[in-house]
Amino acid sequence: MKFTDGYWLMRPGCTARYAAEVADVRAEEHRITLYAPVKHVRGRGDTLNSPLLTVECWSPAEGVIGVRTTHHAGSVRRGPEFALPGAEPRSGKVRREGDVLELGAGELTLRIDTSRPWHLEFTAGGRVLTSAGERGTGFATDADGRHHMLGQLALGVGELVYGLGERFTPFVRNGQVVDIWQADGGTSSEQAYKNIPFHLTNRGYGVFVNHPGKVSYEVGSESVGQVQFSVEDQELEYYVVHGPTPKEILRRYTALTGRPALPPAWALGLWLTTSFTTDYDEATVNRFVGGMLERGIPLSVFHLDCFWMREYQWCDFDWDAGTFPDPVGMLARLKQQGLRISAWINPYIAQKSALFEEGRRAGYLVRRADGSVWQWDLWQPGMALVDFTNPAARDWYTGRLRGLLAHGVDCVKTDFGERIPTDVVWHDGSDPERMHNYYTHLYNRAVFELLREERGEGEALLFARSATAGGQQYPVHWGGDCESHFNAMAESLRGGLSLGLSGFGFWSHDIGGFEGTPTPTVFKRWVQFGLLSSHSRLHGSKSYRVPWDYGDEAVEVTREFTLLKHRLAPYLQRAAQHAHTTGIPVMRAMVLEFPDDPAAATLDRQYLLGDDLLVAPVFTDDGTVEYYVPEGTWTNLLTGQQVVGPRWARERHGFHTLPLLARPDSVVPLAADDRRPVSAWADGVELRVHAFADGAERTVTVPRTEGLGDAARFHLRRTGERLTVTTDSPHPWHVRVGGPDGALHSRPGGTQEAHLPYPG
CATH class of the missing domain: 2.60.40.1180 (Golgi alpha-mannosidase II)
Structure with a gap:
C-alpha cells in the first residue's frame, strides 16, 4: 500500500511516523529492545504527546534475525499465527561497545549505533546486506483512519527481488505492487492462489514477514530503492534470513517454517483425469485407462474430478450412483491394473447436501456475527464453509473423508480454499482478516494428516491449489486454472519457479492447460514440459486431455516422455529427497543454481x-x-x-x-525399467556420464524407492583416458559415456570396481 505522494508529500488523508532515533535500550544476552521516538528528542518536553515505538530484536536460528516493531501493545491478539517449528530460543548473542550494539546470529549481524539517527544495519562477511533507515520503521494511518505498521529495507544497485509465492506476473518483482491475499484469480493476473510473505534477493538474504493476514508490498515501487511491507495492525514482525547463496537462504527459511514431506515415489508417474465438466462415467474411465494401455502409455494415477459426486451437493463425499453405481468395485478394478486413485474435494458444503443441515445444527459451519451460517451462491448454491478452527468440525469433515479413503482412494486433490470471507466469526475467535489467508493451511493440514494416519508415513499426498507460508509441508501443489495456449504455459512456469523460490519443493500444472482446448502443437509441447516437472497431470475443464484427441504424434510424444520420466525416476527421487531434507525445490529457477552468473538473474523460461x-x-x-x-x-x-x-x-x-x-561433469542415473515409475532402480541402472573433464570425480547415489537412504552408491573418477568406477552395489550396472548413442560398458552384479576407457 502506498502512503506517500512522490518523495516529498503524503497521499490525501495519510499520515506517517517513523522511528527517528534510539531513546533507550534494554540489552540482554540474547535480545535487544529499543525504544524509538518518532522525532528527535532535544529536551524533556519532546517526550510528551508523541508516539514511542518498541523494537525488539532477537535470533530464532543461526543466520536469522527477527525484528518486531510495536506501536500500541494493548491490542487484542486473536490469531492465527504462523507456526515456526525451527525456531530456537536464545540463539543469538548480543555484544555492546559504547554506543554500538550488535546482535550476532552466525555470520549475520544486526548493528545499531545509538548515537546516530535511526538505522538498523544487517551485515554478513563484512558486507552490508540491507538496512532500515529513516523511513524504515514506523506506522501510518490512511484516509479511512486505519492503522498500518510498515517496514522498509534498502535495495542496492542491481539488487533483484524474487518470490512472494506463486505469482504469474514478471518473474523479477522489482517495480511491482504485491498484496499477500488469497484469490481465485487464475494464472493471468496479479492475483495468486499461493501467497507467501517471503522474498529473497540476489544479494545474499531473504525476508519473511511473520503475519498471516494481508501484507502489502511495494517492491521498489513506492520508493524505488526500498522494499516496503505493511500490515493493518499495531505490530509488525519480520525475519532477515542470510544465505549467502539462494540455496542457503531457502534451507534456513524452510528450516524455520517447515520442510516438505517426501511424496511417495509412485506419484512421479503420469496422472490422467476425467477433466472437469466433461461427461464421464465408469465406461469413460475404462475407455481412458484402456486407451492408454493400448497405445503403450503407462499410467500411474487416475483422478476423478468434481462430478464423481452429485451436482449441487459438493462436498458430501457421496458418489453419484447414477454415474458410478459400484464405486468400490470400480476402484478395486482400477487398482488391479496397478493404478493409484485420486479424488477431488473442497472445503465447502452445498445447501442441498444433507451435510449442510447436520453441520449447521452442530455448529461446524462458519457463522456470521448474528449466528447465521455464512452462505453464498458462487461455486455451489447456498454453500457454506467448514470451520476448521473447531476441532469437532475438523473431525466431522475428515471422518467423512475417511469413508472415501476406505473405498480405495489413495490421494486427494484439495481444491479451492481461497475465497474466504472476512465478515464472519470463527469458532476459536480468530481474526477474520488473518484467517483469510491462513484457512487453506488448516484445510490442507487436516486432510494431509488424515492421509498420513490412514496410508502411513511416506504415502500421504495432496494435489493442492492454495497455500500460505508453511504450506510447503503438505505437498504437492499445482498451478491452478490456466488457459490452453503458449502464453499460459509460460506464465504457469513463471509461477512455479516463483513458488520454488518461496520455499515449496514440489509443483505441478495442468498439462495442456485447463480452460479451453489446446491445439495439437500446444498439447505436445506442454506434454514435454509437464513430464519434465516434479509431478505430471493431464487435466482440462470442458475438454478431455487424452493424447489421441490431439493426433497420433501426440500419442507418440506422450508415450516417449512418460517412458523417459520413468527412466529418470531414480534421479528425480534423489531430487525429491533433497527437497525434503533441505527445502531446495526439484524445479529450480536458474538464479537459484547459478547466482553468480548475471545472465541467469532474469531467466524464467x-x-x-x-x-x-x-x-x-x-x-x-x-x-x-x-x-x-x-x-x-x-x-x-x-x-x-x-x-x-x-x-x-x-x-x-x-x-x-x-x-x-x-550439466558438465554430471552423472545421471537412469532406471532399466521404463514401464513404471517405481522399480528396482539399482538393478541394471545406467549411469550416463556427461563431459567429464580430466581429474573430475563424482559420487552418485541410486535412492531407495521409499523413504530416505540409498540403494547403491557409485564413485566415478576420470584420469586421462581411464574412468574408474567404485560401488557398493550388488546389482548389475552400466556406464554410458556421452549421449544416448555413447559407448556403453556393462558390469555384472558384485563388481566393486571397474576401469573403463574414456574417449579423449
Whole structure:
C-alpha cells in the first residue's frame, strides 16, 4: 500500500511516523529492545504527546534475525499465527561497545549505533546486506483512519527481488505492487492462489514477514530503492534470513517454517483425469485407462474430478450412483491394473447436501456475527464453509473423508480454499482478516494428516491449489486454472519457479492447460514440459486431455516422455529427497543454481530439474527455442548434441526433442525399467556420464524407492583416458559415456570396481 505522494508529500488523508532515533535500550544476552521516538528528542518536553515505538530484536536460528516493531501493545491478539517449528530460543548473542550494539546470529549481524539517527544495519562477511533507515520503521494511518505498521529495507544497485509465492506476473518483482491475499484469480493476473510473505534477493538474504493476514508490498515501487511491507495492525514482525547463496537462504527459511514431506515415489508417474465438466462415467474411465494401455502409455494415477459426486451437493463425499453405481468395485478394478486413485474435494458444503443441515445444527459451519451460517451462491448454491478452527468440525469433515479413503482412494486433490470471507466469526475467535489467508493451511493440514494416519508415513499426498507460508509441508501443489495456449504455459512456469523460490519443493500444472482446448502443437509441447516437472497431470475443464484427441504424434510424444520420466525416476527421487531434507525445490529457477552468473538473474523460461538437468520448454508453433547455456560443455540427454557455454543458443526442435541438457561433469542415473515409475532402480541402472573433464570425480547415489537412504552408491573418477568406477552395489550396472548413442560398458552384479576407457 502506498502512503506517500512522490518523495516529498503524503497521499490525501495519510499520515506517517517513523522511528527517528534510539531513546533507550534494554540489552540482554540474547535480545535487544529499543525504544524509538518518532522525532528527535532535544529536551524533556519532546517526550510528551508523541508516539514511542518498541523494537525488539532477537535470533530464532543461526543466520536469522527477527525484528518486531510495536506501536500500541494493548491490542487484542486473536490469531492465527504462523507456526515456526525451527525456531530456537536464545540463539543469538548480543555484544555492546559504547554506543554500538550488535546482535550476532552466525555470520549475520544486526548493528545499531545509538548515537546516530535511526538505522538498523544487517551485515554478513563484512558486507552490508540491507538496512532500515529513516523511513524504515514506523506506522501510518490512511484516509479511512486505519492503522498500518510498515517496514522498509534498502535495495542496492542491481539488487533483484524474487518470490512472494506463486505469482504469474514478471518473474523479477522489482517495480511491482504485491498484496499477500488469497484469490481465485487464475494464472493471468496479479492475483495468486499461493501467497507467501517471503522474498529473497540476489544479494545474499531473504525476508519473511511473520503475519498471516494481508501484507502489502511495494517492491521498489513506492520508493524505488526500498522494499516496503505493511500490515493493518499495531505490530509488525519480520525475519532477515542470510544465505549467502539462494540455496542457503531457502534451507534456513524452510528450516524455520517447515520442510516438505517426501511424496511417495509412485506419484512421479503420469496422472490422467476425467477433466472437469466433461461427461464421464465408469465406461469413460475404462475407455481412458484402456486407451492408454493400448497405445503403450503407462499410467500411474487416475483422478476423478468434481462430478464423481452429485451436482449441487459438493462436498458430501457421496458418489453419484447414477454415474458410478459400484464405486468400490470400480476402484478395486482400477487398482488391479496397478493404478493409484485420486479424488477431488473442497472445503465447502452445498445447501442441498444433507451435510449442510447436520453441520449447521452442530455448529461446524462458519457463522456470521448474528449466528447465521455464512452462505453464498458462487461455486455451489447456498454453500457454506467448514470451520476448521473447531476441532469437532475438523473431525466431522475428515471422518467423512475417511469413508472415501476406505473405498480405495489413495490421494486427494484439495481444491479451492481461497475465497474466504472476512465478515464472519470463527469458532476459536480468530481474526477474520488473518484467517483469510491462513484457512487453506488448516484445510490442507487436516486432510494431509488424515492421509498420513490412514496410508502411513511416506504415502500421504495432496494435489493442492492454495497455500500460505508453511504450506510447503503438505505437498504437492499445482498451478491452478490456466488457459490452453503458449502464453499460459509460460506464465504457469513463471509461477512455479516463483513458488520454488518461496520455499515449496514440489509443483505441478495442468498439462495442456485447463480452460479451453489446446491445439495439437500446444498439447505436445506442454506434454514435454509437464513430464519434465516434479509431478505430471493431464487435466482440462470442458475438454478431455487424452493424447489421441490431439493426433497420433501426440500419442507418440506422450508415450516417449512418460517412458523417459520413468527412466529418470531414480534421479528425480534423489531430487525429491533433497527437497525434503533441505527445502531446495526439484524445479529450480536458474538464479537459484547459478547466482553468480548475471545472465541467469532474469531467466524464467527455463529451469534446472534437480541438480544436473537444464530444461528449456518450447513455446512456439515452429519449434524455435532460445535459451541460455551457463559455462561449460552441456550435453543434450536426448540427442547427445553438445553446447558450450556461456552463451545464448537458438535451436529448432521437432516434437520428440527439446533442450534437455546434462550439466558438465554430471552423472545421471537412469532406471532399466521404463514401464513404471517405481522399480528396482539399482538393478541394471545406467549411469550416463556427461563431459567429464580430466581429474573430475563424482559420487552418485541410486535412492531407495521409499523413504530416505540409498540403494547403491557409485564413485566415478576420470584420469586421462581411464574412468574408474567404485560401488557398493550388488546389482548389475552400466556406464554410458556421452549421449544416448555413447559407448556403453556393462558390469555384472558384485563388481566393486571397474576401469573403463574414456574417449579423449
